[in-house]
Amino acid sequence: MSMDITFLGTGSAYPSPHRGASALVLRTDGDCWLFDCGEGTQTQLMKSQLRAGRITKVFISHLHGDHLFGLPGLLCTVSLNTNADPQQNQACVDIYGPVGLRKFLRVTLGLTGSQLLFPYAVHELEPTLDQSPEEGQLSMEMIADDGPLHPQEQPGRTICLDVSTDSYLLFENKKVVAKAFRLFHRIPSFGFCIQEHDRPGRLKTELLKELGLKPGPLYGRLKAGESIILESGRLVHPSEVLEETIPGRKVCVFGDCSSVLGDGPLRLCSGADVLVHEATLGNEHREKAVDHGHSTPEMAAAVARACCARKLVLYHFSQRYKPSSSQKDGDDDNVLELKRQAEDVLQDSSVEVILAEDFMNLPILLRR
Amino acid sequence: MSMDITFLGTGSAYPSPHRGASALVLRTDGDCWLFDCGEGTQTQLMKSQLRAGRITKVFISHLHGDHLFGLPGLLCTVSLNTNADPQQNQACVDIYGPVGLRKFLRVTLGLTGSQLLFPYAVHELEPTLDQSPEEGQLSMEMIADDGPLHPQEQPGRTICLDVSTDSYLLFENKKVVAKAFRLFHRIPSFGFCIQEHDRPGRLKTELLKELGLKPGPLYGRLKAGESIILESGRLVHPSEVLEETIPGRKVCVFGDCSSVLGDGPLRLCSGADVLVHEATLGNEHREKAVDHGHSTPEMAAAVARACCARKLVLYHFSQRYKPSSSQKDGDDDNVLELKRQAEDVLQDSSVEVILAEDFMNLPILLRR
Ligand SMILES: [Zn+2]
Ligand SMILES: [Zn+2]
Ligand SMILES: [Zn+2]
Ligand SMILES: [Zn+2]
Numbered sequence: 001m002s003m004d005i006t007f008l009g010t011g012s013a014y015p016s017p018h019r020g021a022s023a024l025v026l027r028t029d030g031d032c033w034l035f036d037c038g039e040g041t042q043t044q045l046m047k048s049q050l051r052a053g054r055i056t057k058v059f060i061s062h063l064h065g066d067h068l069f070g071l072p073g074l075l076c077t078v079s080l081n082t083n084a085d086p087q088q089n090q091a092c093v094d095i096y097g098p099v100g101l102r103k104f105l106r107v108t109l110g111l112t113g114s115q116l117l118f119p120y121a122v123h124e125l126e127p128t129l130d131q132s133p134e135e136g137q138l139s140m141e142m143i144a145d146d147g148p149l150h151p152q153e154q155p156g157r158t159i160c161l162d163v164s165t166d167s168y169l170l171f172e173n174k175k176v177v178a179k180a181f182r183l184f185h186r187i188p189s190f191g192f193c194i195q196e197h198d199r200p201g202r203l204k205t206e207l208l209k210e211l212g213l214k215p216g217p218l219y220g221r222l223k224a225g226e227s228i229i230l231e232s233g234r235l236v237h238p239s240e241v242l243e244e245t246i247p248g249r250k251v252c253v254f255g256d257c258s259s260v261l262g263d264g265p266l267r268l269c270s271g272a273d274v275l276v277h278e279a280t281l282g283n284e285h286r287e288k289a290v291d292h293g294h295s296t297p298e299m300a301a302a303v304a305r306a307c308c309a310r311k312l313v314l315y316h317f318s319q320r321y322k323p324s325s326s327q328k329d330g331d332d333d334n335v336l337e338l339k340r341q342a343e344d345v346l347q348d349s350s351v352e353v354i355l356a357e358d359f360m361n362l363p364i365l366l367r368r
Numbered sequence: 369m370s371m372d373i374t375f376l377g378t379g380s381a382y383p384s385p386h387r388g389a390s391a392l393v394l395r396t397d398g399d400c401w402l403f404d405c406g407e408g409t410q411t412q413l414m415k416s417q418l419r420a421g422r423i424t425k426v427f428i429s430h431l432h433g434d435h436l437f438g439l440p441g442l443l444c445t446v447s448l449n450t451n452a453d454p455q456q457n458q459a460c461v462d463i464y465g466p467v468g469l470r471k472f473l474r475v476t477l478g479l480t481g482s483q484l485l486f487p488y489a490v491h492e493l494e495p496t497l498d499q500s501p502e503e504g505q506l507s508m509e510m511i512a513d514d515g516p517l518h519p520q521e522q523p524g525r526t527i528c529l530d531v532s533t534d535s536y537l538l539f540e541n542k543k544v545v546a547k548a549f550r551l552f553h554r555i556p557s558f559g560f561c562i563q564e565h566d567r568p569g570r571l572k573t574e575l576l577k578e579l580g581l582k583p584g585p586l587y588g589r590l591k592a593g594e595s596i597i598l599e600s601g602r603l604v605h606p607s608e609v610l611e612e613t614i615p616g617r618k619v620c621v622f623g624d625c626s627s628v629l630g631d632g633p634l635r636l637c638s639g640a641d642v643l644v645h646e647a648t649l650g651n652e653h654r655e656k657a658v659d660h661g662h663s664t665p666e667m668a669a670a671v672a673r674a675c676c677a678r679k680l681v682l683y684h685f686s687q688r689y690k691p692s693s694s695q696k697d698g699d700d701d702n703v704l705e706l707k708r709q710a711e712d713v714l715q716d717s718s719v720e721v722i723l724a725e726d727f728m729n730l731p732i733l734l735r736r
Contacts, residue, residue, distance in 0.1 A: 014445045015411050039441040040408045043383050065480045069441045073407040076433055077382045100479045107475040110510050111468045112433045113555045142478050145513030187481045 001175065001196070003028050003249055003364040005274065007356045008044040010315040012256075012280050012294075013066055015040040018322050020358050021066040024276065024315075025050055026194060026251060028175065033057045034074075035192065035253045041070035042077045048359055053081030059170075059180075060097030061255025062189035063104065071095075072108040079116040092154055093120040096170050096180065098127055098188050100138050102156060103146035110150055121156040125168050125180055127188030128161060131261055132293075136187040166264025167193075176248070181265040183257035186293035191254040193268045200225065201243030208241055249273045249364050252309070256280075256316065258290045258299070266306050273364055275309035276356070278316035282333070283341045297338045301345035301353070312346070314338060315356035323357050369543065369564070371396050371617055371732040373642065375724045376412040378683040378691075380624075380648050380662075381434055383408040386690050388726050389434040392644065392683075393418055394562060394619060396543065401425045402442075403560065403621045409438035410445045416727055421449030427538075427548075428465030429623025430557035431472065439463075440476040447484040460522055461488040464538050464548065466495055466556050468506050470524060471514035478518055489524040493536050493548055495556030496529060499629060500661075504555040534632025535561075544616070549633040551625035554661035559622040561636045568593065569611030576609055617641045617732050620675070624648075624684065626658045626667070634674050641732055643677035644724070646684035650701070651709045665706045669713035669721070680714070682706060683724035691725050 004027050009020025021038020025045075032054040034041075045052050055078055061067055078093070095101065102122040109116070129137070149155070159168045161182070168180040168190070176196050183189040200223050208219070211230065218228055228236045252269040253276045260266065269275060280294035289296050297314060304312035321335040322328075335355060342353045354362065372395050377388025389406020393413075400422040402409075413420050423446055429435055446461070463469065470490040477484070497505070517523070527536045529550070536548040536558070544564050551557040568591050576587070579598060586596055596604045620637040621644045628634065637643060648662035657664050665682060672680035689703040690696075703723060710721045722730065 014441065014448065015408070017411060017415050039438065040383070040411055043385060043408055047385050063480050065441055065444055065476075065482055068480060069437070069476075070407065073382065073433055073437045080382065103475065104479045107471065108433075108437075111472045111506065112431050112436060113504060113506075114433055136481060138479065138481075141515055145515065147509055147513065 001029050003196075003251075005251070005276070005313075005362045005364065006048055006050055007315060007358060007360045007362075008041055008048060009038050010317060010356045010358055011066075011319050012278070012316045013319060015066075016319045018326060019317065019319060020044045021070065022061075022316055023070065024253065024356075025055075026253075030054060031056050033059065033194075035059045036061055036067040036255070037071040037074050038066045039069040042074045044358065045074070049361075051081065052078045056091060056093060058093065058095040058097075059192050059253070060095065060101055061183075061191065061253070062185060062187055063098055063100050064187060064256065067255070068101075068104065072105065072112070072114065075105075075109070075116060075120065076114050079118065082117045091118060093118060094171070095120060095122045095156075096192075097122070097125065098190065099124045099158070100143055103143060106146050106150050106153065110147070116152040119152050119154045121154040123156040123170065124158050125190055126158060126160045127190075128182060128261070131182055131184055131188040132186060136185070165268075166262040167268055179268060181268050182261035183255055183265070184259045184261050184293070185256045189255040189257055189293075191252060191257070191260075191265060191269075193272075194251045196248030196250070198248045199246045200238070201245055204241050204243060211236065211241075247367055249366065251364060252276065252307070254278060254303070256293060258293045258295060260303065266303070269303075269307040269309065272307055272309040273367070274311045274313060274362065275304050275307060276313045276315060277303055279314040279338050279342065280316055280318050282338055297342035298345050301342040301351070304342075304351050305346055305349055309351055311352045311354055311362075312342060313354045313356050313362065314342060324355070325357070369397050371564075371619075373619070373644070373681075373730045373732065374416055374418055375683060375726060375728045375730075376409055376416060377406050378685060378724045378726055378728075379434075379687050380646070380684045381687060383434075384687045386694060387685065387687060388412045389438065390684055391438065392621065392724075393423075394621075398422060399424050401427065401562075403427045404429055404435040404623070405439040405442050406434045407437040410442045412726065413442070417729075419449065420446045424459060424461060426461065426463040426465075427560050427621070428463065428469055429551075429559065429621070430553060430555055431466055431468055432555065432624065435623070436469075436472065440473065440480070440482065443473075443477070443484055443488065444482050447486060450485045459486060461486055462539070463488060463490045463524075464560075465490070465493065466558065467492045467526070468511055471511060474514055474518050474521065478515070484520040487520050487522045489522040491524040491538065492526050493558055494526060494528045495558075496550060496629070499550055499552055499556040500554060504553070533636075534630040535636050547636055549636050550629040551623055551633070552627045552629050552661070553624045557623040557625055557661075559620060559625070559628075559633060559637075561640075562619045564616030564618070566616045567614045568606070569613055572609050572611060579604065579609075615735055617734065619732060620644065620677075622646060622671070624661060626661045626663055628671065634671075637671075637675040637677065640675055640677040641735070642679045642681060642730065643672050643675060644681045644683060645671055647682040647706050647710065648684055648686050650706055665709035666713050669710040669719070672710075672719050673714060673717055676717075677719055679720045679722055679730075680710060681722045681724050681730065682710060692723070693725070
């Protein structure tokens with residue numbers, strides 16, 4: 001299974017001509033999963049190699065506008081693309097995000113008379129009270145009165161914290177399990193962990209032939225983990241004839257945060273192949289960053305270190321940090337300095353630090 | 369008073385890398401009035417010469433996403449700019465648009481925890497039942513339950529059709545009177561007419577000196593329209609000593625429509641200096657255009673002709689029409705053809721046809 005990430009927006013607060021607002025796409029075998037959707041994401045998508053019609057799942061980390069204001073328009077544009085690709089008409093787009101997201105979409109799509117050519121469902125995560133200061137919590141009044149379902153809306157689930165794992169189970173399919181975890185921010189924020197299942201190693205065909213086993217259904221049963229008794233009466237255990245298990249890849253995308261909540265996040269993200277974390281402001285602005293519920297490169301690096309992540313990708317930069325390609329002599333704030341600040345913390349570790357830029361593509365390879 | 373229009377988005381349906389979604393700014397003496405606000409308008413604004421912090425009034429023609437989805441984000445960004453300019457903190461941003469707009473902003477700003485550094489008020493226009501097919505009308509259910517005011521929201525007016533003039537009076541100040549008029553579209557849509565007051569001509573200073581009148585308060589009284597009696601007993605009527613009245617300029621911006629409703633629009637827009645009208649599809653697609661509640665160049669030209677407008681500006685082009693600057697040989701749909709189609713209708717008139725492009729600036733000069 002091929003897997004890669006494309007960053008569509010790496011800026012914070014608002015989209016600028018230099019950096020789009022938060023959005024990235026995780027692509028697995030052509031399926032596109034969108035993480036956050038700031039204003040302008042659909043235009044960024046058009047400029048990228050990705051196709052809007054391929055988006056089948058959306059994950060919204062939190063309800064701040066720079067992560068959300070692009071979603072109604074994106075759904076309308078996905079719909080226009082669906083039109084051209086009738087095979088996709090039936091698939092429901094699943095949308096995951098904090099409580100309030102369902103009403104947001106219902107009202108924005110409803111008042112604008114937006115009809116979609118596919119069904120969608122919003123699965124809401126119930127935050128806990130410690131995920132934000134009190135003023136960041138939505139009042140009952142604000143969430144209430146969300147009216148009848150949108151004509152293309154299917155009922156979604158409300159997902160509560162599984163206390164035993166300190167995480168939220170979003171879904172599991174043959175290939176991956178997707179969970180969310182709690183972050184602390186000005187308003188309730190979540191991170192997402194997409195964990196690919198481990199897969200059995202390749203069959204040692206030479207050995208199987210020596211044992212007198214020819215390619216056929218028995219190969220499949222061994223690969224599926226079954227033991228087999230040969231005509232000779234010999235028991236063949238799968239571990240004898242299979243190469244080492246291929247570990248599934250793990251991709252973790254953090255929403256805005258100044259800290260993680262509970263032990264779920266670090267446990268869940270342990271050994272992540274890619275950990276995407278915000279670094280809104282440089283270390284020298286730590287107080288301001290934390291005041292606004294954000295992280296510095298040092299803070300992001302500490303998380304990656306604690307998780308023993310392979311790669312730490314920094315993004316969600318303050319718009320004061322121009323992309324290094326359009327950096328000019330004399331510009332005060334150099335985004336490369338953010339990378340150095342993270343690397344300082346990770347000197348004696350093997351975590352690789354990467355600065356995300358709009359349209360950057362990051363392949364996620366299998367560990368062999 | 370200087371007056372000009374800057375087009376920020378001239379595309380229909382969705383923003384593309386070639387054409388932004390609908391938005392234009394009418395600037396009068398530095399004040400910026402925004403007409404429609406599709407997704408990405410704030411980024412287009414940043415790319416233009418205009419300053420977001422200068423936006424003091426917003427006019428939304430109708431609630432389709434390509435005219436509205438950029439508004440919550442734009443208000444947040446205006447707020448960031450207000451921060452830098454404390455003088456503007458107190459001014460209320462007045463927003464005019466169809467019923468439903470108030471709830472749209474209340475819910476989008478509310479659920480996203482968006483705090484603004486200035487107050488705003490939404491003044492809603494009550495459409496009549498004939499402005500759209502029945503399915504385009506908002507249900508009571510959809511408009512209801514709009515919750516308490518946003519913390520920065522001031523109560524707005526609900527403006528009903530003035531039957532005697534077949535128009536909506538939005539506001540009047542020393543310089544202009546602003547009205548709206550009814551259009552027919554898939555959902556209720558409005559056009560806006562900004563009419564500058566006529567101003568007295570310049571004083572004939574040579575003549576005044578001959579009459580023995582020196583510059584002073586009497587000059588002001590004459591200019592204000594008062595008659596004056598000289599020491600000699602001679603009555604001086606303002607018309608004797610003033611040049612011709614300077615007629616106020618009139619700018620009309622039409623929302624999406626396949627026709628106007630009633631006689632208000634043509635009466636109101638009569639003699640417009642600039643009439644901005646949509647031309648979504650070429651004449652050859654008239655049936656499709658009308659089906660979708662849109663106009664062709666021919667239809668737009670007929671309106672401009674009926675109004676005896678001086679300039680007809682076409683915009684809101686289907687994204688199939690690339691800007692002529694990025695038109696390639698072999699591209700089927702040439703936007704210049706839309707101009708020709710409008711000009712055909714206007715051959716024996718003096719209406720000038722202009723194709724709007726993103727970032728085009730159109731000065732509106734006084735008629736001398
Ligand atoms: Zn953010
Ligand atoms: Zn945030
Ligand atoms: Zn439109
Ligand atoms: Zn429309």
